[in-house]
Amino acid sequence: MNLSYKNLKLITCGTVAVMLVAGFTSCGKKDANSPGFEFMPDMYRSPSVEYYGTHIVNGDTVNSAKLPVQGSIARGYVPYVYPNTPEGYEQAGLYLKNPLAYSESLEKEGEVLYGKFCIHCHGANGGGDGKVGAKLPGPPPAYDGPLKNLPEGKIFHSITYGKNSMGSHASQLTQEERWKLVYFVQKLQGPKTVVSDSVKVNAATEPKKL
Amino acid sequence: MHNNMSHFSLKSLFGAVFLFFAFSFGLKAQDGAKLFKQNCAVCHAVTDQKLTGPGLAGIFDRAPKGDWLKNWILNNEKLIKSGDAYANKIYNENGKAAMTVFEGQLTDKDVDAILAYVKNPPADNAAAAGAPAPGAEVEKEEVKGGIDPLYLLLGAIAVLAIIIGSLRSVRHSLQNSYNRKEGKEETEELSFFDEVKQWITGNRRLVGVFVIIIVFGGMKSCWDACYDLGVYYDWETQKGYKPEQPIKFSHKLHAGDNEIACQYCHNSVEKSRHAGIPSVNICMNCHKGIQKGPQYGEKEIAKIYEASGFDPKTGNYTNPQNPIKWIKVHTLPDHVYFNHKQHVVVGKQECATCHGDLKKMTVAEQKTPLTMKWCIECHRKTEVAMEGNAYYDRMHKALKEKYKGQYDVKFTVDKIGGLECAKCHY
Numbered sequence: 001m002n003l004s005y006k007n008l009k010l011i012t013c014g015t016v017a018v019m020l021v022a023g024f025t026s027c028g029k030k031d032a033n034s035p036g037f038e039f040m041p042d043m044y045r046s047p048s049v050e051y052y053g054t055h056i057v058n059g060d061t062v063n064s065a066k067l068p069v070q071g072s073i074a075r076g077y078v079p080y081v082y083p084n085t086p087e088g089y090e091q092a093g094l095y096l097k098n099p100l101a102y103s104e105s106l107e108k109e110g111e112v113l114y115g116k117f118c119i120h121c122h123g124a125n126g127g128g129d130g131k132v133g134a135k136l137p138g139p140p141p142a143y144d145g146p147l148k149n150l151p152e153g154k155i156f157h158s159i160t161y162g163k164n165s166m167g168s169h170a171s172q173l174t175q176e177e178r179w180k181l182v183y184f185v186q187k188l189q190g191p192k193t194v195v196s197d198s199v200k201v202n203a204a205t206e207p208k209k210l
Numbered sequence: 211m212h213n214n215m216s217h218f219s220l221k222s223l224f225g226a227v228f229l230f231f232a233f234s235f236g237l238k239a240q241d242g243a244k245l246f247k248q249n250c251a252v253c254h255a256v257t258d259q260k261l262t263g264p265g266l267a268g269i270f271d272r273a274p275k276g277d278w279l280k281n282w283i284l285n286n287e288k289l290i291k292s293g294d295a296y297a298n299k300i301y302n303e304n305g306k307a308a309m310t311v312f313e314g315q316l317t318d319k320d321v322d323a324i325l326a327y328v329k330n331p332p333a334d335n336a337a338a339a340g341a342p343a344p345g346a347e348v349e350k351e352e353v354k355g356g357i358d359p360l361y362l363l364l365g366a367i368a369v370l371a372i373i374i375g376s377l378r379s380v381r382h383s384l385q386n387s388y389n390r391k392e393g394k395e396e397t398e399e400l401s402f403f404d405e406v407k408q409w410i411t412g413n414r415r416l417v418g419v420f421v422i423i424i425v426f427g428g429m430k431s432c433w434d435a436c437y438d439l440g441v442y443y444d445w446e447t448q449k450g451y452k453p454e455q456p457i458k459f460s461h462k463l464h465a466g467d468n469e470i471a472c473q474y475c476h477n478s479v480e481k482s483r484h485a486g487i488p489s490v491n492i493c494m495n496c497h498k499g500i501q502k503g504p505q506y507g508e509k510e511i512a513k514i515y516e517a518s519g520f521d522p523k524t525g526n527y528t529n530p531q532n533p534i535k536w537i538k539v540h541t542l543p544d545h546v547y548f549n550h551k552q553h554v555v556v557g558k559q560e561c562a563t564c565h566g567d568l569k570k571m572t573v574a575e576q577k578t579p580l581t582m583k584w585c586i587e588c589h590r591k592t593e594v595a596m597e598g599n600a601y602y603d604r605m606h607k608a609l610k611e612k613y614k615g616q617y618d619v620k621f622t623v624d625k626i627g628g629l630e631c632a633k634c635h636y
Contacts, residue, residue: 010416017420020363021427032452032575035541039439044543052487052538063533065487086308116471121496131468136499137261138251164252164262167495172477 078175082153084161089154096153100179110184113177117169118185126188136165143188150189155182242327245320249312256331260525261499264304266328280321285313378405440543443579450576453537457513458506458573466569472561479561483549487536490518498525539574540565546582547634556602557623558595563588589628594621 038044049055049064056062068074082088082096100106114122121136123129126143133139141147159178162168173181246256253262273279274296282289282297286309289297312321379399386396400408410417438444442451464470473479478486493514501522502508515522519529542548553559561568566577578584596602605626613619627633 009413010419013416013420014423017423018427021424021431032449033454035442035451035453037439043545044440046544048544050544052484052536054535065489065533086306116473117477120468120470120474132470132496132500135468136496137255137259138247138253138499141252162495165499167491167498169495171489171491172474 076174076176080160080175082157089157089163092153092157093151094153096156098152098156098179098182100176100183102183106180107183107187110180110182110187113173113181114184117172118181121166126185138165140166143185144190148189149192152182152186155185242323242325243332245316245324246327249310249316250324253309256328259501260523262307262525263309264300270329279325280318283312283321283324284316284318285311287311378402441579441581442541442576443581445579448577450578451539452573452575453539455537455573456535458510460505460572461568461574462570462572463504472568479550480555482551485550487538490514490534494518494520539576540580542580545635547636556599557592558599585634586624586629589623592623594623594626596621 049057049062052065054061054063082092119130121128121130121133122140122143123133127145128140128142130140143150156178157163158166159173159181160168160170169178255261255265256267258265258267269279273282278294278296286297286301290301316324382397382399389396444450464475465472475488475492476485477488477492478484497511497514498520501511503511513534514520516529517532517534519527519531521528553564554561564578564580566575568574594602596606606621609621609625619625622628
């Protein structure tokens, strides 16, 4: 090798420089907890209140995830007259009927909704054998078992307010979606063994129509 | 209709008779545990956990002696109406929620079996349903190994600087002693900067190469760093923003192992621009009953109770509420319009296309860069699901007209205006 002292010096120096650059740039490892550097934050964050965040409005700290103002009514909402009491449950069973005319496509839509909102507890066939249902203190009763003769009004009432271990699903499902679900749950129930529901509440307690 | 009805009732009569026999034979073999699970566990726990009904631990000390429990189980309505003091007391204490009347469904023997089970529940059952399953895998935290190479480099430089400094003075004193021996004049020690200056003038080529490499390397790394501005994603390792959340919620456990649909919690994804972060009442739909997790036990679920004001002892929402401050992982800048409903309902896209397979993630992580380049690449290659999609009927017709006679045209998103600036920026 015909390397003069000067050339050797040059090569060493170059290598050191490359190592320096490589060393400094490869150290920019990202912290999983940091969102990184934000360029021009005024373009990223507008003064308008975003749907989920903390904002300072007129000097007050405001969390934008809030409940609607009391008394506000969602578009398309139909008031539900049956109260969340044992009496209301019985009344719903007697007088509440599905306002949607039955069609197979509605039942299909109900099936899709069932796959998203019910299946993990109630199971694919409504036997109460869903994966989450098994972890509950008591699994939900089967639709074609103890709930075989549950009238449509009671099904709707239970989805709306919840029943036993089940919570209210009114915030997740619109009333129309709940009625579609009722059609699919009725399909899982199979044909009823008792034609009419046992009359526990007399007709005088029928709630006033709005 | 009438014909149908009678047909049905005949069928159901046979069914009922068959069921009756099946049950009367089957039940004898069944034990209290099974009966309890079938009939009682929906509302009652054998521990002191209150579900819909009160927990049953210590029930034999609380309730009146004799046949009271049996009478209550078989027909609580009758017992309440008869004016029994204790029956009315617990009826009122539990919000007048009616218990099912089991007369006709359960025999005296069944009730005895159930009561025997409640008296001596198996120990593992008492430890609540959420106890860790055998063989449940415990996720290991990634161990952050080694020292940051930056600190290693800085340390090496510091050590070298000290060595150079001491060698300089050693060299100077050696030089002076040599000079004295030779009878030459002693030189004064040069300052560090003067010496560096002297060295640079003597080694111009060397310094030139050094400077060029440093400058160009620095420029390259600056250029690369620009790609990371505002992008919470590492292009090389494909790892993204993965913040620690206030509750150690695992998507793997919920959406993966328990097969809960994404839309159950993010239920506005099909109705709104935002997929939505679930409010705590949705957590409580299941966690009212499931009070123990497989990994962290009661610790993490207790945080939901703190947020919702739920008191697990009484089963009521009586405590003060403290909203959970979840940290948003997937963020687009405010000057970008993105609509979930449009992509999921009309475009029929899967959640995982943009969010990665959350069913395998213990901690939610950004798995795609979410940059404009990435959006556009996808819009260029994704074909619009037009067949059987009523939303596109008119568009489909018009495009068929436009590309008449050409067979290989793929109707990707960019063909229907998916690259227009104003689609997302306005």
